[in-house]
Amino acid sequence: MDNAPGAALSISVQLFGSLEIRRVGQALTAADLGGCKPRHILEVLLLNLGTPVSKTRLVEILWGPSASDGAVATLESYVSGIRRAIQPGQTKTGPLRTANSGYVLEPQLVELDLSRFRALLGAARLASPADAYPLLIEALELSAEPLLGFELVADWADEARTRHAAERVAAMISAAEAATFLERLDDAIRWSQAAVRAEPLNERAWTVLVTAYELAGLPAEGLSAYDRCRRLFDRDLACSPGPALQAAHLRLLRQRAEANAELSEALAALLCLGERLQPAGPERLAADDRLHENAGRVLDSFLQRARAAV
Numbered sequence: 001m002d003n004a005p006g007a008a009l010s011i012s013v014q015l016f017g018s019l020e021i022r023r024v025g026q027a028l029t030a031a032d033l034g035g036c037k038p039r040h041i042l043e044v045l046l047l048n049l050g051t052p053v054s055k056t057r058l059v060e061i062l063w064g065p066s067a068s069d070g071a072v073a074t075l076e077s078y079v080s081g082i083r084r085a086i087q088p089g090q091t092k093t094g095p096l097r098t099a100n101s102g103y104v105l106e107p108q109l110v111e112l113d114l115s116r117f118r119a120l121l122g123a124a125r126l127a128s129p130a131d132a133y134p135l136l137i138e139a140l141e142l143s144a145e146p147l148l149g150f151e152l153v154a155d156w157a158d159e160a161r162t163r164h165a166a167e168r169v170a171a172m173i174s175a176a177e178a179a180t181f182l183e184r185l186d187d188a189i190r191w192s193q194a195a196v197r198a199e200p201l202n203e204r205a206w207t208v209l210v211t212a213y214e215l216a217g218l219p220a221e222g223l224s225a226y227d228r229c230r231r232l233f234d235r236d237l238a239c240s241p242g243p244a245l246q247a248a249h250l251r252l253l254r255q256r257a258e259a260n261a262e263l264s265e266a267l268a269a270l271l272c273l274g275e276r277l278q279p280a281g282p283e284r285l286a287a288d289d290r291l292h293e294n295a296g297r298v299l300d301s302f303l304q305r306a307r308a309a310v
Contacts, residue, residue: 009087009094012111013046017145021086030150032085037062038078042086043148045096045105047160049112054102061156079103114164117143121171129181136175140191143168169198169205176208180215188212200232203242210248219256226252 014020019039021028033039044061045053059071079096087094095109107115120139124132147164151157172195179188192209199205206229213222226241226249233239240246 009090010109010111011086011095014113015043015046016113016117016143016147016149018150019043023086028085034078034081034085037074038082040151040154041075041078041103042082043151044156045103046110046112046114047156049105049110049115050107052099052102052104054100056101058102113142114147118167121167121174124171124174124178129178133175133178133182133184136171136178139171140168140175165198169195169202172198173202173205173208176205176212180208180212183215185212185216189216201236203229203233203245206241207245207248210245210252214248214252214255217255219252222252223249223256 009023012022019030021032030036030039033042040062041058044058055072055075058075059067062075063071083091083094083096087096095106097104097106117139120135120142124135124139127135143164147161148154148157172191176188176191176195179185179191188208189212192205192212195202195205196209206225210222210225210229213219213225226245229241229245233241241249
């Protein structure tokens with residue numbers, strides 16, 4: 001990015017993958033900041049872009065309960081070093097400012113990949129599926145590398161990664177839903193599979209995956225996915241999938257049965273017998289006795305043939 005003489009110096013920062021800072025065509029890395037503590041200060045301010053972070057909070061993040069009496073002075077020294085690195089000669093007009101007994105990075109002077117990711121998601125939420133899909137794909141491609149992947153031992157970085165991971169899964173599901181609407185079913189399956197891998201107990205992800213299999217004419221794959229979901233929910237949540245997933249499962253069963261006359265008859269019999277389990281008055285039960293008896297015979301015959309074939 002170019003800056004006219006006398007203009008406030010702006011920077012571009014990458015937090016996905018390796019930390020990289022660019023100013024006036026020059027690339028800076030973590031090593032140019034003077035150590036891990038200055039790097040951490042800059043990263044915390046980037047995660048709170050546009051919001052002041054107090055010196056007290058920064059000391060707590062950097063040193064925790066072991067902070068010494070001179071921690072604030074050390075913090076101020078580190079911040080001076082960061083300013084020299086990212087905005088040389090522009091202490092007061094550069095992106096890093098003093099504010100509210102702390103520090104803030106001016107969003108107008110910082111181009112941050114994480115902010116771009118969130119802006120793309122915000123635009124996608126307001127767009128039609130056709131317009132939202134490319135925005136979501138751009139966001140997912142931008143965030144393909146881990147957020148703060150180089151900060152492996154910092155609790156505050158773990159918390160930021162956890163929040164971002166949830167945002168990314170939501171973006172995958174939205175991309176799968178948009179792809180389903182656009183009949184790009186291979187893409188819908190791919191993105192929903194990725195969401196399920198990231199969050200195995202996310203029912204919305206399973207729903208779009210099973211639905212995409214259904215629309216793609218892949219009932220066996222859809223039934224297998226539903227069964228995996230049902231087992232996971234039973235084991236980890238002690239509950240069954242919700243109504244939307246159960247409805248998709250029933251449609252898949254019917255789709256699978258269409259190509260098999262015997263299976264179709266058995267399914268119809270099961271559905272008929274299942275209705276008998278629902279509460280009903282004595283008049284309805286009496287009228288349906290003959291139908292249910294026939295359904296029982298159909299199902300019994302199907303099971304006998306199935307046992308004989310094994």
